[in-house]
Amino acid sequence: MAEPRPSVASFEDIPATMSPQRGASLPLQTVILERAREGDRDAFEVLVTANLSSTFRTALAILGSEADARDACQEAFLKAWRELPRLREIGRFDAWLGRILVNACRSALRTRRRRQVREIPVDDPSTTPLVARARALDDRLGEFDALQQAFDRLSAAERTLLVLHHLEHRPVIEIAGVLGIAQGTVKSRLYAARRSLERALEVSAR
Amino acid sequence: MNDPYRSFDESIERFLEWRATRAEPTGLLDRIRRGLDLEPRRQRQPLWVGRVVTMGRLAWIGVLLALLVAALLGASITGGRLNLPAVAPQAPTPNPSAAGPTSLGYFYCTRSRPLRFDSSAMDLTGAWNDRSELFYLRQEGDVVWGVGLTVLAAPATLPLSGGRYTALRGTLGAGQVVHLDVGEVGAIDPADNSFAPALANGSIDLRAERGPDGNIQLMTISSSGILVGPAFKDPIFSPCTPSATP
Numbered sequence: 001m002a003e004p005r006p007s008v009a010s011f012e013d014i015p016a017t018m019s020p021q022r023g024a025s026l027p028l029q030t031v032i033l034e035r036a037r038e039g040d041r042d043a044f045e046v047l048v049t050a051n052l053s054s055t056f057r058t059a060l061a062i063l064g065s066e067a068d069a070r071d072a073c074q075e076a077f078l079k080a081w082r083e084l085p086r087l088r089e090i091g092r093f094d095a096w097l098g099r100i101l102v103n104a105c106r107s108a109l110r111t112r113r114r115r116q117v118r119e120i121p122v123d124d125p126s127t128t129p130l131v132a133r134a135r136a137l138d139d140r141l142g143e144f145d146a147l148q149q150a151f152d153r154l155s156a157a158e159r160t161l162l163v164l165h166h167l168e169h170r171p172v173i174e175i176a177g178v179l180g181i182a183q184g185t186v187k188s189r190l191y192a193a194r195r196s197l198e199r200a201l202e203v204s205a206r
Numbered sequence: 207m208n209d210p211y212r213s214f215d216e217s218i219e220r221f222l223e224w225r226a227t228r229a230e231p232t233g234l235l236d237r238i239r240r241g242l243d244l245e246p247r248r249q250r251q252p253l254w255v256g257r258v259v260t261m262g263r264l265a266w267i268g269v270l271l272a273l274l275v276a277a278l279l280g281a282s283i284t285g286g287r288l289n290l291p292a293v294a295p296q297a298p299t300p301n302p303s304a305a306g307p308t309s310l311g312y313f314y315c316t317r318s319r320p321l322r323f324d325s326s327a328m329d330l331t332g333a334w335n336d337r338s339e340l341f342y343l344r345q346e347g348d349v350v351w352g353v354g355l356t357v358l359a360a361p362a363t364l365p366l367s368g369g370r371y372t373a374l375r376g377t378l379g380a381g382q383v384v385h386l387d388v389g390e391v392g393a394i395d396p397a398d399n400s401f402a403p404a405l406a407n408g409s410i411d412l413r414a415e416r417g418p419d420g421n422i423q424l425m426t427i428s429s430s431g432i433l434v435g436p437a438f439k440d441p442i443f444s445p446c447t448p449s450a451t452p
Binding site for chain 1 (some may be wrong): 215217219220221222223224225226227228229231234235237238239241242245247283304379
């Protein structure tokens with residue numbers, strides 16, 4: 001028999017100012033960050049736990065592969081643990097972690113491309129143009145499949161920009177912070193990335 | 207009229223949402239923990255050491271300029287010779303006021319404390335965690351009392367207010383059921399105005415039982431009164447090993 005749930009009020013009853021949103025209580029996050037920076041493993045695990053879902057989501061959107069996303073997340077958090085003592089502005093932790101993750105994703109994409117070049121045999125029947133075209137035709141049956149193909153044609157930088165803007169809904173100033181580029185550059189590259197995706201969609205549709 | 211650009215943007219958003227939610231990070235935390243286990247242990251450094259090491263180039267230039275200006279201002283020129291004051295540059299010391307709320311202390315439980323369930327020798331003394339608050343219980347015979355403190359144990363509970371605490375008192379009765387009266391004692395942090403009126407005032411019945419892993423857990427079977435706030439979010443309390451900021 002299922003245990004009866006207690007009739008207690010829930011976390012949602014807390015006033016909005018105290019809701020458990022990331023970054024809503026900066027002083028507390030600062031305390032944990034300070035502890036983690038000083039080498040407190042437990043405090044760092046609190047940070048990992050708090051950021052794991054969003055980090056994995058971002059990595060999965062950029063990379064498209066669950067295994068690669070897991071690798072990238074692990075690499076990013078381990079690097080964050082090593083580099084945390086060198087983080088100068090604790091208030092910029094989110095952007096800093098975002099940058100580490102983006103670099104891990106770029107590295108994963110580079111590795112994957114090298115792996116693909118090495119591992120796929122030249123005479124693999126599944127790579128013949130006819131089979132590939134037939135498969136592409138099947139994939140286009142769904143809107144997401146077509147976008148999936150097109151998105152995977154984009155460069156790591158283009159994917160990252162689109163994910164930060166369209167999935168995470170980060171403002172341009174934050175994206176600039178994560179990528180370490182000027183706001184104007186973010187805007188122009190974002191426009192270019194959308195154009196690239198449109199072109200890739202057109203190529204897929206042919 | 208349909209805006210094609212907006213429509214395209216919406217398509218991208220829907221697609222990325224779909225792409226990003228096709229899998230869950232199940233087991234990833236454990237994998238990261240194992241990775242952290244392999245990392246060399248970091249020594250804790252005094253705060254000022256960390257600050258000095260992590261100072262940027264501009265900050266270093268600023269410090270050097272300040273030292274130079276201080277030396278020039280403090281120097282006295284006698285007989286054409288420049289006598290610098292015999293004061294060695296000192297390492298920066300931490301500013302206590304900049305430490306902020308660390309002085310209040312925060313508690314968190316990220317590690318479980320497996321405790322085998324034994325109905326013949328029940329001892330609830332120790333730290334317990336219900337994912338949102340840390341409870342220190344003390345059992346003497348069949349009398350149980352304790353205190354509940356803010357705890358950071360799960361992402362859903364981050365961040366929390368600082369310094370709320372509740373008092374608990376009750377008895378361990380038949381069927382390993384412990385009845386606890388709960389009252390919010392107050393807030394350690396005077397700035398914690400959101401909880402100004404006492405929010406916890408009631409009672410809770412917990413049953414000590416064997417969990418799926420054979421270890422003891424406290425399952426909430428009923429409650430009454432007002433139990434609002436980060437505490438009492440989860441019906442299951444598990445033994446944990448607490449950590450605390452100074």
